[in-house]
Amino acid sequence: MSSPGVFANLTAQRACWHPVAFASEITDRPAHADLLGEPLVVWRGADGTPRAMSDLCVHRGTALSLGWVKGDELVCAYHGWRYGADGRCTAIPQKEDPAAVPAKARVAAYRAQERYGLIWVALDEPRWPLPEVPELEDGEWIIVPAGPYRWRCDAARQVENFTDFGHFPWVHPGLLGDPERPVVPPYQVETDGHVLRYQIVRPEAPNSDDFPVFANEQAGPPERRSRYELHLPYTIVLRLGWGGQRGMVYFFASQPVAADQCVGYVVIGRNYNTDQPDRVIQEFEDTIFGQDQVVVESQRPERVPFDLAAELHLKFDAVAVAYRKTMRDLGLAASDAIGITAK
Incomplete structure (x- = not known):
């Protein structure tokens, strides 16, 4: 039996849409949310589209929700690493060439949508759409x-x-x-x-x-x-x-x-x-x-x-x-x- 707070055998639940916040709560600052035991950062791109990624910077494990949005990217508060909507790190400011980013410098990105005044996230390809209301x-x-x-x-x-x-x-x-x-x-x-x-x-x-x-x-x-x-x-x-x-x-x-x-x-x-x-x-x-x-x-x-x-x-x-x-x-x-x- 798994310990309290830990999900088991939830591959099917990962492939479902779940609410993570009221849409009004996700503004121009990234926000933390937990879903099925996964820490997420939820934020909006330059066009207001909601986005969701793992809330752990690949560099030192800092919560990306402590950072800020710059243009269409999310900036880590610890070392300033920048991430695009697909979870790929786009810039490492400590390097002479900040754009020379290793391929493994990325975090998991998830599907997100806004509907019925809520932000929804699916950790895997959704099996079913949201209900029509x-x-x-x-x-x-x-x-x-x-x-x-x-x-x-x-x-x-x-x-x-x-x-x-x-x-x-x-x-x-x-x-x-x-x-x-x-x-x-x-x-x-x-x-x-x-x-x-x-x-x-x-x-x-x-x-x-x-x-x-x-x-x-x-x-x-x-x-x-x-x-x-x-x-x-x-x-x-x-x-x-x-x-x-x-x-x-x-x-x-x-x-x-x-x-x-x-x-x-x-x-x-x-x-x-x-x-x-x-x-x-x-x-x-x-x-x-x-x-x-x-x-x-x-x-x-x-x-x-x-x-x-x-x-x-x-x-x-x-x-x-x-x-x-x-x-x-x-x-x-x-x-x-x-x-x-x-x-």
Whole structure:
């Protein structure tokens, strides 16, 4: 079994897009990020295009994120070595001919893109594209970012919590659920390659006076219509409706920092409450994720046990069962989280 914080058997996860930062956080200074245990430096070229490389200068192992951007290159803060977007060192100022650079003077460069207000990185050729969420790009919906949410657990635990219907009345009473109506309605999960699709109509709490973020207006027990797409390994598109024209889209993605650390990013689109300050919904998300964090960080084992015999599953846990099975089938499950048996 690998040590805490170290991933094992994650070739398949390297070939996936993962978020590493909000796009607004990557400006004219390089920034550090960790992905699947790899230290990265994320920066923008002269045209604003995001770039990602190993955050270790090949010369003395200094963090390149301590340096600065000059033109279309990244400069190391220790000795001034310069690197292009492909990771190749382009200049060594200590030499009489700075351009006479050894061929091995280069660092690993990775694919990066900016979409949905996030910077995404893939360490190997991606197996799948990012999900299509036109509501977040058509310019007609109000877009609100929330987070990042840094948790001491693996990203799969954070994702499973997001999709767990049974905990809403107990962890989020009066906000996402009603303890007087805890029954999870029946639903089906369809598996389409690396995407799980499911929808549910369930009871929810009335709109909170503190957080009037939802669009339910009917008298009596409100119902929410939720359509989920879980794009493995760690991205969720959730579309909410209340039977009318008003709609909300939750876009959630978890960054697998290390085997025992993750960062969750939320981007929310809605076509109502256009004058409401962003802070209202951001404070709502901070509250929800804060309530969840205490519970999820207490879970043992810290990493999701992908062996279905390791935990008790009931019918309303269909998402977790499908998620764990498909993660294993596609080789996306960490090897040290497999094979745990029930006690």
